[in-house]
Amino acid sequence: MSASTNPKPATKASAAPVRRLTVSDIARLHADGQRIAMITAYDYPTARLLDEAGLPILLVGDSLGRVILGYENEIPVSMDDMLHHAKAVVRGAKAALIVGDMPFLSYATPDQAVHNAGRFLAEAGVQAVKVEGGRRSAKTIEAITRAGIPVMGHIGLTPQAINQIGKVRVQGKTREAARELLSDAIAVQEAGAFAVVLELVPEQLARAITDRLQVPTIGIGAGAGCSGQVQVLTDLLGYEEWHPRHARPYANLREVILGAARAYRADVEAGTFPGDAETVRMDDDVINEVLGYSVLDRPSRSIPAGGIPLDRDL
Numbered sequence: 347m348s349a350s351t352n353p354k355p356a357t358k359a360s361a362a363p364v365r366r367l368t369v370s371d372i373a374r375l376h377a378d379g380q381r382i383a384m385i386t387a388y389d390y391p392t393a394r395l396l397d398e399a400g401l402p403i404l405l406v407g408d409s410l411g412r413v414i415l416g417y418e419n420e421i422p423v424s425m426d427d428m429l430h431h432a433k434a435v436v437r438g439a440k441a442a443l444i445v446g447d448m449p450f451l452s453y454a455t456p457d458q459a460v461h462n463a464g465r466f467l468a469e470a471g472v473q474a475v476k477v478e479g480g481r482r483s484a485k486t487i488e489a490i491t492r493a494g495i496p497v498m499g500h501i502g503l504t505p506q507a508i509n510q511i512g513k514v515r516v517q518g519k520t521r522e523a524a525r526e527l528l529s530d531a532i533a534v535q536e537a538g539a540f541a542v543v544l545e546l547v548p549e550q551l552a553r554a555i556t557d558r559l560q561v562p563t564i565g566i567g568a569g570a571g572c573s574g575q576v577q578v579l580t581d582l583l584g585y586e587e588w589h590p591r592h593a594r595p596y597a598n599l600r601e602v603i604l605g606a607a608r609a610y611r612a613d614v615e616a617g618t619f620p621g622d623a624e625t626v627r628m629d630d631d632v633i634n635e636v637l638g639y640s641v642l643d644r645p646s647r648s649i650p651a652g653g654i655p656l657d658r659d660l
């Protein structure tokens with residue numbers, strides 16, 4: 347990333363103003379031959395860290411449904427779910443370009459698409475939206491971009507179409523499917539998308555699409571020939587024992603979280619948490635007075651017969 351497109355992270359210590367990246371910055375990175383790292387984000391504290399790490403694009407993906415909300419797939423995710431999480435990510439990340447993923451049935455008609463994409467920008471504060479589908483979504487992408495809203499396309503495996511596709515598998519392996527995917531990529535670019543996600547596409551086809559497009563391709567399970575890569579946060583951080591073949595866990599948060607939770611539980615059960623370091627004390631004289639202990643009736647001395655007088659001002 348060039349100095350001009352790499353604003354300082356928004357830490358409390360740095361008072362330097364932070365400039366948010368725009369789609370023009372992403373185009374410049376691509377023109378400079380810089381590979382683009384994108385990652386999904388769903389909450390405020392993680393978005394802060396991802397921003398501090400310098401990720402140029404954060405995607406509030408509808409994978410939210412599976413990896414955060416515990417649904418079986420992306421279908422049940424609503425606009426309200428997406429807006430709620432997108433707002434938190436925008437509050438956390440001050441420098442990254444933030445893309446909101448249009449959920450299932452939120453862009454069934456161009457009018458509805460423009461309305462919901464507009465909500466993403468106006469209510470959540472994201473800078474762009476993502477729409478699944480190639481030629482079938484070209485009119486929608488055109489309508490949204492015409493409204494002044496940058497769009498990222500998404501072709502190959504499109505999780506919202508899982509009931510049509512049947513199962514999660516690599517797309518574009520046959521002659522016909524490869525030609526269709528090429529046409530989809532070009533249609534999405536011509537409709538005005540500023541970038542295109544290629545999900546689960548064979549390496550050679552993804553590379554050929556990348557070579558033929560002017561806009562960057564962002565691959566997931568599409569090999570190293572794309573202009574950039576995107577990964578689902580929980581795969582990258584190792585929340586689960588299982589991860590998809592295309593993912594590389596860069597951390598093992600499952601073990602970190604399990605270890606921390608087990609150690610905490612053991613300390614609470616043993617009475618060793620909280621200890622002195624985590625405990626606040628007050629002046630003994632103050633608490634003694636509040637509890638009605640005078641010099642004469644401190645715990646070391648016997649409580650007067652009949653207990654503490656009821657008319658004492660506590």
Ligand code: KIV
Binds near residue numbers: 386408409410566
């Ligand atoms: O929702 C998501 O996480 C995505 C990525 C897989 C590109 O769409």
